[in-house]
Amino acid sequence: MASTRPTRIVGTSLKMYFDLSKTLSYIQGVAELDAHAKALGIDLFVIPDFITILEARRILSKTTVMLGAQDVFWEDSGAYTGEVSPVVLKQAGVKIVEMGHAERRRIFGENDAQVANKAVAASRNGMIPLVCFGEKSHGSIASAAVGMAIEECRPQVMSVLAAVSDEAEIILAYEPVWAIGAKEPADADHVVAVTKEIRRMTAGRNGVTRILYGGSAGPGTFAKVADGVDGLFLGRFAHDIMNLKQVITELSEA
Numbered sequence: 001m002a003s004t005r006p007t008r009i010v011g012t013s014l015k016m017y018f019d020l021s022k023t024l025s026y027i028q029g030v031a032e033l034d035a036h037a038k039a040l041g042i043d044l045f046v047i048p049d050f051i052t053i054l055e056a057r058r059i060l061s062k063t064t065v066m067l068g069a070q071d072v073f074w075e076d077s078g079a080y081t082g083e084v085s086p087v088v089l090k091q092a093g094v095k096i097v098e099m100g101h102a103e104r105r106r107i108f109g110e111n112d113a114q115v116a117n118k119a120v121a122a123s124r125n126g127m128i129p130l131v132c133f134g135e136k137s138h139g140s141i142a143s144a145a146v147g148m149a150i151e152e153c154r155p156q157v158m159s160v161l162a163a164v165s166d167e168a169e170i171i172l173a174y175e176p177v178w179a180i181g182a183k184e185p186a187d188a189d190h191v192v193a194v195t196k197e198i199r200r201m202t203a204g205r206n207g208v209t210r211i212l213y214g215g216s217a218g219p220g221t222f223a224k225v226a227d228g229v230d231g232l233f234l235g236r237f238a239h240d241i242m243n244l245k246q247v248i249t250e251l252s253e254a
Contacts, residue, residue: 005230006208006209006210006230007041007042007043007210007230008041008042008043008230008231008251008252009042009043009044009045009171009210009212009230009231010037010042010043010044010045010231010232010233010234010244010247010248010251011044011045011046011047011066011068011096011231011233011234012045012046012047012233012234012235012238012244013047013068013070013098013101013233013235014026014046014047014048014049015070015103015235016049017236017239018049020051020052023048023049023052023056024052024055024056024059026046026048026239026241027046027048027052027055027056027059027060028059029241030044030046030060030065030241030244031059031060031062031063031065032241033065033241033244033245033248034060034063034064034065036245036248036249037064037065037248038064040248040249040251040252041252042231042248042251042252043064043066043231044064044065044066044248045065045066045067045068045095045096046060046065046066046067046068047067047068047069047070047096047098048067048068049070050069050070050084053067053069053089053092053093053094054092054093057092057093060093066095066096066128067093067094067095067096068094068095068096068097068098068130069084069089069094069096069097069098070098070101071084071097071098071099071104071118072084072085072086072089072097072099072118072121072122072127073085073086073118073121074086074114074117074118074120074121075121076121076124076125086121086122086124086125086127087125089122089125089127090125090126090127094127095127095128096127096128096130096171097118097122097127097128097129097130098130098132098173099115099118099119099122099129099130099131099132100115100118100131100132100133100156100160101132101175102132102134102136102175102177102180106177112155112156112159112160113159115131115156115159115160116159116160116162116163116164117163119131119160119163119164119170120163120164123164123165123168123169123170128169128170128171129160129164129168129170129171130171130173130212130233131156131157131160131170131171131172131173132173132175132214132233133153133156133157133172133173133174133175134149134153134156134174134175134176134177134179134180134215135148135149135152135153135176135177135178136152136177136178137177137178138176138178138179138186142187142189142190145190146190146193146194149176149190149194150194150197150198153174153194153198154201157172157198157201157202158201160172161201161202161205164207165207166205166206166207167206167207168207169207169208169209170205170207170208170209170210171209171210171211171212172198172202172209172210172211172212173211173212173213173214173233174191174194174195174198174211174212174213174214174215174229175213175214175215175233176190176215179215179216180214180215180216180235181216181235181236182215182216183216184216185213185215185216185217185218185221186213186215186216188224188225191213191224191225191228191229192225192227192228192229193228194228195211195213195225195228195229196227196228198211199211199228210230210231211228211229211230212229212230212231212232212233213225213228213229213231213232213233214232214233214234214235215235216235216237217232217233217234217235217237217247218234218237218238218243218247219237219243219246219247219250220250221247222247222250222251222254223250223253223254226254231251232247232251234247
């Protein structure tokens, strides 16, 4: 099975944690990890805020680090005040577009249909949708918790798979809502069981499909969940660039 799995990948979204100068300093630090990731055969991405995307592209221009955006609108142009066009993101050098994060679902009321539309828009414009999904609550009985998680995640994933071209590359980031910002990641057995079922949902696709784990992921996480995922989507643990470097190394070793 391992020989048929896609290239492993790791990256982080900076959300709204950093100011302008700190963001650009961090992007420079990620650029300096490019040689390390490339030597180990690991794909690396970073997702800053919208304001710094153009300068981030300049900093990353001589690297293979993939530049991301934290959101996108589903129409290419029009009277959509405050939204960001997928056409413009593509022109700005964006390769990956994050969508469906639990914070956007909770704060802004985003739903599965909207996330699917955003995935289509990103793919239509030659970018890779990075679709976040996950269950809100965690059952106390392990076997029941897995089944509940799968059923809650199924419509989130299937709505995107039904909308996006079968040939399109896609990244699915499993982030149990209850694990985001927690002291510890979700139990490894739980993550592997859920993500293996998600992989079965994607069986038969022609496009590259990679599955990540996020939710308090950091150094030491990947080896425990490698049976189910192709990489990690990091949060605050990656704010320390040396943690990110360590995770890149761990992805190559597990």
